[in-house]
Amino acid sequence: MGGLVSLATGWLARRTATQLAAGIAVLSALALGGSLLVTGAAVRLEQRQTAALAALDDYGEMVEKLGVGSDMTHGSVTAADAIYLSNWLEAFQNAPGREGEARSLEETCRTGRGGAGVRFIRGPVGPPAGLPALETVRGARAPGLGADVWLVRLKAGTLCRSRPVEAVVVRRSVGALEVAVGRVVDRSGTAWARAVAAVVGLGVLLLAAGLGVATYARRRLTSAVAEVSRALDRAAVGDFSVRAPETGAAPELVELSARVNQTLDRLEELLAWLRDSADQLAHDFRTPLARAAARLDRLAAKAGTPETRELAAEARRDLDALIRAMNEAMALRDGEAWSFDNVRLDVLAAQAVELYRPLAEQRGITMDLDIQETTVLGVPSLLQRAVANLVDNAVKFSPDGGRVAVSVGRDDRGPWLAVADEGPGFAGEDAPPGDPAVGEARESHGMGLAFVRAILRRHGASMTIGDARPGAVVTAHFSR
Amino acid sequence: MDGEAAQAGEDPFAQLNEVFAGRAALLLEDDPALSDHVAERLVQAGFERVDRHDAGEGALEAAGARPYDILILDRLTRGLDGLETLKRLRASGGASADAPALMLTALGSERQKVEGLLGGADDYLAKPVGDEELLARVAAQLRRAARRARPVGADLVNGPFRLSFGPRTLKFEVGGDSRLIDLSPLEFSIVCELMTARGQPVTKTMLWERCWVEWKFLPDNFVNIIDARISALRRRLKEQAPELGEDLHPLIVSARSQSLVFRDLSAVAG
Numbered sequence: 001m002g003g004l005v006s007l008a009t010g011w012l013a014r015r016t017a018t019q020l021a022a023g024i025a026v027l028s029a030l031a032l033g034g035s036l037l038v039t040g041a042a043v044r045l046e047q048r049q050t051a052a053l054a055a056l057d058d059y060g061e062m063v064e065k066l067g068v069g070s071d072m073t074h075g076s077v078t079a080a081d082a083i084y085l086s087n088w089l090e091a092f093q094n095a096p097g098r099e100g101e102a103r104s105l106e107e108t109c110r111t112g113r114g115g116a117g118v119r120f121i122r123g124p125v126g127p128p129a130g131l132p133a134l135e136t137v138r139g140a141r142a143p144g145l146g147a148d149v150w151l152v153r154l155k156a157g158t159l160c161r162s163r164p165v166e167a168v169v170v171r172r173s174v175g176a177l178e179v180a181v182g183r184v185v186d187r188s189g190t191a192w193a194r195a196v197a198a199v200v201g202l203g204v205l206l207l208a209a210g211l212g213v214a215t216y217a218r219r220r221l222t223s224a225v226a227e228v229s230r231a232l233d234r235a236a237v238g239d240f241s242v243r244a245p246e247t248g249a250a251p252e253l254v255e256l257s258a259r260v261n262q263t264l265d266r267l268e269e270l271l272a273w274l275r276d277s278a279d280q281l282a283h284d285f286r287t288p289l290a291r292a293a294a295r296l297d298r299l300a301a302k303a304g305t306p307e308t309r310e311l312a313a314e315a316r317r318d319l320d321a322l323i324r325a326m327n328e329a330m331a332l333r334d335g336e337a338w339s340f341d342n343v344r345l346d347v348l349a350a351q352a353v354e355l356y357r358p359l360a361e362q363r364g365i366t367m368d369l370d371i372q373e374t375t376v377l378g379v380p381s382l383l384q385r386a387v388a389n390l391v392d393n394a395v396k397f398s399p400d401g402g403r404v405a406v407s408v409g410r411d412d413r414g415p416w417l418a419v420a421d422e423g424p425g426f427a428g429e430d431a432p433p434g435d436p437a438v439g440e441a442r443e444s445h446g447m448g449l450a451f452v453r454a455i456l457r458r459h460g461a462s463m464t465i466g467d468a469r470p471g472a473v474v475t476a477h478f479s480r
Numbered sequence: 481m482d483g484e485a486a487q488a489g490e491d492p493f494a495q496l497n498e499v500f501a502g503r504a505a506l507l508l509e510d511d512p513a514l515s516d517h518v519a520e521r522l523v524q525a526g527f528e529r530v531d532r533h534d535a536g537e538g539a540l541e542a543a544g545a546r547p548y549d550i551l552i553l554d555r556l557t558r559g560l561d562g563l564e565t566l567k568r569l570r571a572s573g574g575a576s577a578d579a580p581a582l583m584l585t586a587l588g589s590e591r592q593k594v595e596g597l598l599g600g601a602d603d604y605l606a607k608p609v610g611d612e613e614l615l616a617r618v619a620a621q622l623r624r625a626a627r628r629a630r631p632v633g634a635d636l637v638n639g640p641f642r643l644s645f646g647p648r649t650l651k652f653e654v655g656g657d658s659r660l661i662d663l664s665p666l667e668f669s670i671v672c673e674l675m676t677a678r679g680q681p682v683t684k685t686m687l688w689e690r691c692w693v694e695w696k697f698l699p700d701n702f703v704n705i706i707d708a709r710i711s712a713l714r715r716r717l718k719e720q721a722p723e724l725g726e727d728l729h730p731l732i733v734s735a736r737s738q739s740l741v742f743r744d745l746s747a748v749a750g
Binding site for chain 2: 295388
């Protein structure tokens, strides 16, 4: 039982709101159809009962008019009786405007509505009168409608030329006479027709309304979800100006939108703090650095001995390294470092190769460029730094007359940029991967790559340093 | 390397004394040590007076009252900050409203630089700045102010060389003969920057900012990059202007540790 429930809830969980609404609409249409059938059956029974009562009345009237007693038997009927009976039957069957009948036979056949009477009488002698089919087509006994009552279906061409009809017939023997008196059952009562029309109309209305409401709800939900997604997408690329709608959107999402906006507010606050604190840090660092640099310059200018001058110059270089490290740290935290844009990786690679080519040429290093148009999402200034640093590094580590290959492409994992050189690469060629010597070689090769790694991590990209004997290849793999 | 071998005969920085003589500067800087240092350097380099302020309001008042040849402004100062001071001064129409302004600040990111330039600054420097850089930048601003008086787009002539800004060409005219010097766009812009300085020094940082414009940062070894370019450029110029005496080559010479000068050839017959 529990398994069944979980199966049902599982199935329900996989259906969309529209599918569920359509399902409910179909179910209600089925229910309406069912009730229509039940109503139809009830109406039909009612019509048959009406016809049966009328037929029994007709029968009673006829027997009275016939005025024959139950004593009339085969033996007691004379030839004169037979002629009289035959004439009477003929007259009775064909007499127009018989009272008690709702409609004429002609009208019944034309409209399909019931009420017309049918009769058949066979005497002990002479030809029978009335509708012969009532004798040949027996039909089914319908004890529910009364004693000796039969339900007879007459095919098209039997009573009416163009349509089959159903009749309720009373079959009894009166003395030596076989009498069958019936009424055509009303095929489509007006009440029933109205019920059918109402139910069908209502069903169509329900289905349309159900689908309409479901579509509307779905649209509303979809567009609200799209709004929330847009706010998140913009935030992902550093733009916090868009917020998810909290009112006027789908009520299902109000709670979620509010939460999303709270998170975005908090994130924006944090980033603003980070930016402002970076500004403050820059000021707090740069002012003493500037003072120290000025004093060192002054010291160098006034230096009496070459040794002092050299010391001052060395201290100045240390300061420069400090300033560079600070600039890099600031570059990663600056406000603009949060707004992502589409960046052409291939253009950056071509620019970097162009930038370092004269330096490479001085040392006889060949630079190869193999690029395909490739776009990544990122901070343009940071990616420019990363690519330039990678190429710079490769040129720096290449032996004179070596070769540096820069390539950009895209595989099933995403866009990638690779810079290969013929530098020292890995120290121990046969060393196992876990060997600390290899790790050290990797580190030494990767000197100056820490900043590149930080930039790539900011972009959700990974950096791998692979073996490309003679040398190494640094590959940056982007995820988007 | 030939860059180091080719020192200018006379220190172009010493020659700046003439340019700076009689000039007045306004300095807004709230760190006393730095203020002392910058003022001292400017006076040493030839400035007649350096008016020092440590708050924006005072600087604004002074700049409105008398004309300065250059404004050197820190951004984070007491009271009114440097950028706001500059904005108000530019809008006020005071005596120094059009004076060239150099921001000298701790806020050194690309975004803040753009803010500064949009706010009316003519140059933007992140601290710390060496003496060489500071003087070359100040000289460049004074040159710019002087150039405003001259017609726009006129050719620049340096001895036999004629630089046309419109078509971006460099012509070599000697003995009634005129021929185009073949240069790449980058090489042309380097020559353009150096020749426009008319014998005054241009630091490599300035050259980087003006010629490598697509680069949004200063690479660690930009000096090596520029030196490699300059070596190639020197060779090209020598190949294409062999008529000049051997003693005039290279045409681009180094000045102090970080600057370059295009030789003044006005003495050579055009």
